[in-house]
Structure formats: C-alpha cells, structure tokens
Amino acid sequence: MFNKILVALDRSDMGQEVFEQALGLAKLTSAKLMLLHVLSPEEEGSPDSVMLSNVDYSAGWSEQSFRLYQQTWQEFKNQGLQMLQAFSAQGNTVGVDTEFTQNSGSPGRMICELARGWDADLIIMGRRGRSGLTELLLGSVSNYVLHHAPCSAHIVHFPVKSKATEITPETASVSS
Secondary structure (H helix, E strand, C coil), X not given: CCCEEEEEECCCCCHHHHHHHHHHHHHHHCCEEEEEEEECCCCCCCHHHHHHHHCECCCECCHHHHHHHHHHHHHHHHHHXXXXXXXXXXXXXXXXXXXXXXXXXXXXXXHHHHHHHHCCCEEEEEXXXXXXXXXXXXXXXXXXXXXXXCXXXXXXXXXXXXXXXXXXXXXXXXXX
C-alpha cells in the first residue's frame, strides 16, 4: 500500500482540495506526507510575472527594480512557507506524520526528483486544465509528472461547476 505520499502544492484555489485528498488517503493508509511547494515563475502570482513591467529594456534592471524584485520574491517565498506550515500543522494535528519542503526550479522536474529521493509511493497533485496551444507553449506540470515520475501519480481535477439547468415542475412539464 502507500507508506509515503508526496503532495505537490501551489498557491492556487486547488491547493486545499489537493491537500484534503492527500490527508484523507494518508489517514486511511497510515502513510507519511511530504508537502512540496516549488518556487517557480510558472506559478500564478510569481514575482517574475509581476516584475516584467518594471524592467528597463535599454539598460536592464535598475537598482530600485532589483530591490523591489528581491523584496517581492522574499514575500512570495514566505507565503509559500506559511501555506506549507499551515497544512503540515493540520496533518500533524489529526495524527498524520507530515513534513514539508520548499524548493526552487522547474515544478515537474522538482516533484519527480523529490519523489525519487524521498522514495515516495505516490504523488498527489492538482491540474490547471491547460490544453492546446497554452499547454504547448507553457507546458503541463501534471503531464510531465505522469510521464517521468518514479511512482504512481494521482491528479486532482478542479471541480467543474455544472451548467445544467435546474429542473422544476414548471420546466418538467411538456405541452402538446
């Protein structure tokens, strides 16, 4: 069964759902959890995407822009650590042995490297739902992990809201 579950988290809305599924499985199987957040320009809210507007293309980054970038990056790192600490505390509170790490790099590669080094039995992660040209240009972390992971992977899909119309007695009747 599963003894070690690697949980790849980002700061998206899906992070809570990914963690809850991993925690539930860990409780059922008495597995340990390793929570991972990868600092990457690919993550929504990353300082790299915020800072592009501050670059002076003729002379590179000004000293002020660089200091602002460093400050923003440090805040981004701290927010990631706070997220990991909060999830880890939740896991430990319910009796699941939970630890965490935050690394920098390419998310897919970092997830696979940690899974290999920690000897994970399962990787649980979310999926952004990129497809087509967006996936081709930006890549898909979940797709990379599915093809390169040293163990099984479980991909959590963000719940899609149904657009089905509600059936009421008025709409259910058919007139002839």
